[in-house]
Amino acid sequence: MAHTWHIHPQTPLQLAQLTHALQPGSRIELTPEAQAAINTCRAWLDGLNTEGAAPVYGINTGFGALYNITIAPDQLGQLQQNLVMSHACGTGDEVPAEIVRLMLLLKVQALARGNSGVQLITVQRLADFFNHDILPVVYEQGSLGASGDLAPLAHLSLPLLGMGDVRVNGVKRAAADVLKEKGWQPVALQSKEGLALLNGTQFMNAYGVWCLLMSQQIADAADVIGTLSLEAFDGRPEPFFAQLHSIRPHAGQMHTAARIRRLLEGSELIVREKKHVQDPYAFRCMPQVHGASRDAIGYCENVFSTEANSVTDNPTIFADENLVLSGGNFHGQPLALALDFLAIALAEIGSISERRTYQLIHGLRGLPMFLIAKPGLDSGMMIPQYTAAGIASQNKQLCTPASVDSIPSSAGQEDHVSMGANAATKCRKVVLNVQRILAIELMNAAQAMEFRRPAKTSLTLESLLTDYRAVVPALENDRLLAIDIEKSIQFFAARNFGV
Secondary structure: OOOEEEEOOOOOOOHHHHHHHHOOOOEEEEOHHHHHHHHHHHHHHHHHOOOOOOOOOOOOEOOHHHOOOEOOHHHHHHHHHHHHHHHOOOEEEEOOHHHHHHHHHHHHHHHOOOOOOOOHHHHHHHHHHHHOOEEEOOEEEOOOOOOOOHHHHHHHHHHHHOOOEEEEOOEEEEHHHHHHHHOOOOOOOOOOHHHHHHOOOHHHHHHHHHHHHHHHHHHHHHHHHHHHHHHHOOOOOHHHOHHHHHOOOOHHHHHHHHHHHHHHOOOHHHHOOOOOOOOOHHHHOHHHHHHHHHHHHHHHHHHHHHHHOOOOOOOEEEHHHOEEEOOOOOOOHHHHHHHHHHHHHHHHHHHHHHHHHHHHOEOOOOOOEOOOOOEOOEOOOHHHHHHHHHHHHHHHHHOOOOOOOOOOEHHHOEOOOOOHHHHHHHHHHHHHHHHHHHHHHHHHHHHHHOOOOOOOOOHHHHHHHHHHHOOOOOOOOOOOHHHHHHHHHHHHHHOOOOO
């Protein structure tokens, strides 16, 4: 169902609703209050731009190390257009469509607060792009994550001027041609507008929001798939008893243990007598490991939510106080740290998942080697574990924190940067990798369950197995498992693992 955001300067965006922005069909509407806030701020700024006005950074001066050069009033519009053009220096892969949509929504939300000095038409045109699914072509590389996401946001803004490229229905086209088709004139930027568009953290935060939304599914899926693996491995129930977690009451740990207890309700397998007295950590410590990652995700949710409802350009205008303040709200350090933290938390979910897969295929507890009836003639599930291990190892490399790095820029004026954009793009890679690792675990756990029949697990997990088997049949003899892995990934992506 299509969703409409009624943008109001005092109404925060709710992260749970941002899932609607990932697909076309949703809309942005500026409320009368937002329009009034934008117009009031712009009118105040226009009154400031008079001949002989005192220098105010970015409004009637150059940018960065050129802050000490004053610009004449009749050149202020050209100054802003030059800024957008000169800063559109992105390169690398294109930013995925769903993240560009989030960037547009987050930028509109920030500008509609009425502290940025932009024209109403500028904000409305960004909303038009979102509403018509006209997505500016933005590139992944180019931002240092301080002074905002300058290069990515410049590419996001070029189509406002009838420059750059956009994608319409997935097809890359010149923005000028699309504006002409729509009957839209290019926006003539006024003082400060280019700076308001380019200063900001919407590239980093759009990635953060996307990664967060995916991480919540990952956390839920890890509990479910891990519990299925526990059943297939003939694991013990005691590590999930409430008494154990009440004396170490981390919220995520208690949440995960409670979910696993619910998932096991009614299982024949979990209550049968066990020959072993203890399980490996990958099974026994799911509440402690999954739970710690859940707590990290909760911290990141607070950071990304706060940022989504913040004004992050510079300078900032407080028209009702006759005040312009030049500061550093564009600095991405809060996001950089959170994105690094989120990547690490998710990588750990992938790491423990791969270990469960490893345990399942080693011929332990009555399961055949590599989960195939005739090991030797058939290799069975030998190599999917290699794939999961390679991906888990790549995650460890991707989790080297970007936020501890900094390279001075702009002749030393911008002498400490967050590198949050690099944290953002690599966090997305970790998300995709963990989805693949968990899908491979699901494939192995389902195969292991074939050797526990006719015993059954809980109704919830049996339902999962039934749905999965409709997509990926049990493995009786060797076949092309790359196809099964891809089908498992697609099944994972479409599944709601919340219980």
